[in-house]
Amino acid sequence: MKNRGKKKIIKDIKVDIDKCTGCRSCEMACSAFHSVPRYSSLNPSRSRIRVFMDELQDAFVPVRAGEFTKAECSGRSRYVINDKEYSECAFCPASCPSRDWFREPDSDLPLKCDMCKDVPPLDEPMCVQACKFDALIYEEKEEEVEVKTPQPEEMKNGIDALIKKYGAEVVRDAVNRATKR
Numbered sequence: 136m137k138n139r140g141k142k143k144i145i146k147d148i149k150v151d152i153d154k155c156t157g158c159r160s161c162e163m164a165c166s167a168f169h170s171v172p173r174y175s176s177l178n179p180s181r182s183r184i185r186v187f188m189d190e191l192q193d194a195f196v197p198v199r200a201g202e203f204t205k206a207e208c209s210g211r212s213r214y215v216i217n218d219k220e221y222s223e224c225a226f227c228p229a230s231c232p233s234r235d236w237f238r239e240p241d242s243d244l245p246l247k248c249d250m251c252k253d254v255p256p257l258d259e260p261m262c263v264q265a266c267k268f269d270a271l272i273y274e275e276k277e278e279e280v281e282v283k284t285p286q287p288e289e290m291k292n293g294i295d296a297l298i299k300k301y302g303a304e305v306v307r308d309a310v311n312r313a314t315k316r
């Protein structure tokens with residue numbers, strides 16, 4: 136059974152490809168914000184946002200770094216948008232062995248967009264602040280999160296698994312301790 140009720144803030148950066156000029160200010164701002172010490176260097180290869188560029192087609196696609204993947208995918212997709220063809224990996228946010236994007240140049244560690252998490256929080260992520268062409272638009276929305284209430288059958292399966300792993304006596308002692316609190 137699922138209950139509604141919990142609220143969660145979803146942060147989102149909308150990308151308007153038609154407005155992107157390929158200036159790469161977003162890459163600079165991201166790399167500066169994440170440099171150590173902060174703002175000590177500008178290096179697009181350390182940025183968590185990269186602008187895919189195809190000057191001949193006048194195509195620029197900003198992509199934020201997503202999850203790390205150990206292996207490159209075996210099947211790829213090509214996109215045609217307004218008669219412009221985008222290469223196979225143009226929209227992919229993965230830190231993947233098939234390319235140098237989204238990997239720390241010195242250590243090779245994967246990079247991932249963290250939405251510029253900071254204390255106190257920024258009004259807008261750095262890449263959005265740096266984009267003077269409104270190609271990156273920051274949006275926050277509140278969503279209700281479904282909270283799942285465990286059902287008797289699920290609880291029984293969970294307890295059976297614990298008993299199998301730790302033995303009935305250990306589980307009984309743990310339940311007794313927890314219910315006496």
Ligand code: SF4
Pocket residue numbers: 164165168182183184199200247248249250251260261262263
């Ligand atoms: S939101 Fe922050 S971490 Fe993510 S790409 Fe933009 S500047 Fe980099």
Ligand code: SF4
Pocket residue numbers: 154155156157158159160161162186195197265266267268269270271
């Ligand atoms: S700063 Fe804006 S216009 Fe410039 S490359 Fe990045 S997304 Fe495109």
